[in-house]
Amino acid sequence: MAKAQFDKDNILDKTIMLFWQQGYHGTSMQDVTTTTGLKPGSLYNSFGNKEQLFIASLNRYSQRSADKMKRAMVHGAGEGIIMLLTDMVAAKGQKDYASCFIIKTQLELASTEPKLAQLAASYLSRTKAQYKLAIASEYGEALSEVYATSVMMAIFGIRVYGYQQAKEADMLESLRLSLHWLPWKKH
Amino acid sequence: MAKAQFDKDNILDKTIMLFWQQGYHGTSMQDVTTTTGLKPGSLYNSFGNKEQLFIASLNRYSQRSADKMKRAMVHGAGEGIIMLLTDMVAAKGQKDYASCFIIKTQLELASTEPKLAQLAASYLSRTKAQYKLAIASEYGEALSEVYATSVMMAIFGIRVYGYQQAKEADMLESLRLSLHWLPWKKH
């Protein structure tokens, strides 16, 4: 029996970039074949169809996203959150800034592809639950719900505001003001 | 010479709903003809093409959005902002909640239709400038930039978080915490 001549994860990394930047409806399977170099037959043979390929891409992206969060949280909830938010603000400077794949999916597909939008929603919901857990251990159970909600809304704010021509310093100052309970370094 | 047998603004109100909910790439011109009842020829005769129809829709939407903001601001910057934010949180309860048309456009089209994305970006930028102006008159010039940034990020947060199954009370509590400088009513 013949083995696949390509690495699935390597292909997924490329489709992630496509779907992330252009969206689900904005990306054609021809885009995928030309970017990956795979012929249609190979593509469909190993990934099923467009929807399944999108799911696999979103899944891999969110896995990496969750890993990054976990790595940051070893510094404690407060410090970890500050690191993550600072990273997100810095990301806006990249030339091909594309917000967050999960958030974009949630917004684009809520009405036309509810199944995929719900998947994105569940990833976001899980992320919030993890923030809440980490916050609870450091700031107490009582405040954790509101604090976690604040963090999620701040993240969404950054992810959208990133497209605007705003100074990073202004965004960080605004975050410092909004999430004043975080252990920001004095300046 | 014959007169058009339909009201342009009435048609635009319908295309706004389509583009707003399904996005640019997720909406076909067939969707438009079936929803509006117009035949392709009439549609193209009075609106040009898909891109121009989208621009006209986005323009009308943002005009209404700006009007709503102006109406709220007669109560003063602080009170007005609270009213607008509270409205946005309440909107999330509607069964066909669709975030904000401008924000969705910015995210969806940044890479595939930069011209349209830039239009959305400029609307958002103008909105921020108006918030900044109103805030400056009430809180002073020095704070207005950071405060306006905070308000914009809060709006973006609400617009995305609206898809999540969160309690409105939690969101409002989070806003109250983040934008603590607004004149919230005691509770």
Place this chain on the structure above:
DNA sequence: TATCTTTTTGAGTGTTTGTTCAAAATTGCT
């Protein structure tokens, strides 16, 4: 009512879409 301009009609344009398939090539197993 007759004329002139504009709008509406609805079938039709070529292109792109997601997807399939039989044949050829490739690889693991005996």
Place this chain on the structure above:
DNA sequence: AGCAATTTTGAACAAACACTCAAAAAGATA
């Protein structure tokens, strides 16, 4: 080496896409 299972190939499919156009209809003006 030979067989069997799997993958790759590249042309092809029907459906959906954005858009057009000649002819018919409608309305304003005279």
